[in-house]
Amino acid sequence: MNVAVLGGGLTGLSAAWSLSGAGHVVRLLESGSRLGGPVLTDAIDGWMIEGAPNSFRCDSPETDAMLVELGLGAERIEPDAASRRSYLSMGGKLIAVPSPSAPQEFLSTPLLTMGARMRLAAESAFKPRARSGDVSVADFVREHFGDVVLERIGQPLVSGIWAGDAERLSVRHAFPQAWEAERTTGSVVRALSERARRRREAGLPPAQAMVSFRRGMQALPDALAARLPPGTAVLRAGVRSIGPGAGARWNVRWSGPDGESAGEFDRVIAAIPGYSLAQLEIGAPGNRPLSGLSEIEYPPVASIFVGYRRDQVAHPLDGFGALVAAVEKRSILGVIFTSSLFPGRAPGGHVALTALAGGALNPGVAGLSAERLTKLVCDDLGALLGARGKPAFVRCTLWPRGIPQYNLGFERHLAAMAECERAHPGLLIGGSVRDGMAVPECLASGVSLANRAVA
16 A cells, blocks of 8 residues: 655654555655654753653553664663652742642642642542533633632643643543543542552552653654655655545645655545644645634744753752743743753753743743743743853754644534545544644554554
8 A cells, every 4th residue: 555644743753654564655745854843852062952842651551562663662761750759839939749649648738728628628529420511621620629729730730731721721632531530430539549549559650651762852753764664754845735646546746855746645644733734735626624723723832941050050850840830920831850850961060951931821932032031931940940140051942833722612623634534535634633742642643543544
């Protein structure tokens, strides 16, 4: 079978890898100048800078098996148990966050008021509930835990994971486990406690493993690309249209370094962002059945990597990092203690921090000049971590279109993609616009698309 894969991010790469490994002919078309999408690692003078994801949570036998098959078993690294600790900013101070695997710890945390703790305890008595419609993350948290938990924990988590707005983000689509917990048990607290019990009984650690690689996250797309036959990938290939070819085949047209090109394929896998799908001609000339996907919000996000001498930072940096509540009115959404997680991220005697800024609540910050953005970030790091003096190293990476927001009403976009597949047999759509934006979800989406293509 001859398959065109549109998009060279993790989903497209894993689809191409799976198909070519099964003996199918693949043409991978990527509009950019490199493969891997936002997974981007750069190493300079002893600093290792991640452009977007610094790590990913891995608790899937399928993902583990893929990493081994890709030859990344020896490259895989995990932080020690102490790095599972995370912090939240409250009143200008960082307070350790209780572990979700130990919900009882929330009953004594200074993050919550006595009233909020009582709401938390009462939530365990909630009965199962099947909603007739979707609800925002903010309203879901308010109903279960109240405004204090939303302000101090809920919105910071949404900002840290999705760079989103809890008032608009869909709990059903962005946090399906919470949605399912309410439907089946009624209580999120009980569901978390039960999950922790099952992990203990299975001899598993309290939380999923946090994973990266010795050479950085880019080792993953590099390994996938290295296992594709030579000539599989075409870079700077902007796909213009997918139209009917001979018989039941598809004619794909793209423009690239060598001008206009075209090819005929038995199947087409589209693993590209929503805004690209919205512009894609599918079927008859001028037909854009996915134009509505242009409404999916992709807020800008900036990743600011800052290196200091160890003696310039007062905080022990004993954990994963810290999230910052919107009510704190700071420029950053949070900061990752990069050099505390994995070795080789900073030169000896130094520490590396990765701050995130922008997102749905404060998009304008992400677009500031590097100089201005660095000043704001360093001010926040000074206030929260006791960082002082001029940084030893700074690198700003801007993603003008960051994470797709699964906001309220997202089901209409899912329905449009499903209808497009029904109307155009042989076209398959997936990736972060449909199947989740975490690294394991993107990898699994690619393998699933490959399996569907040859079924």
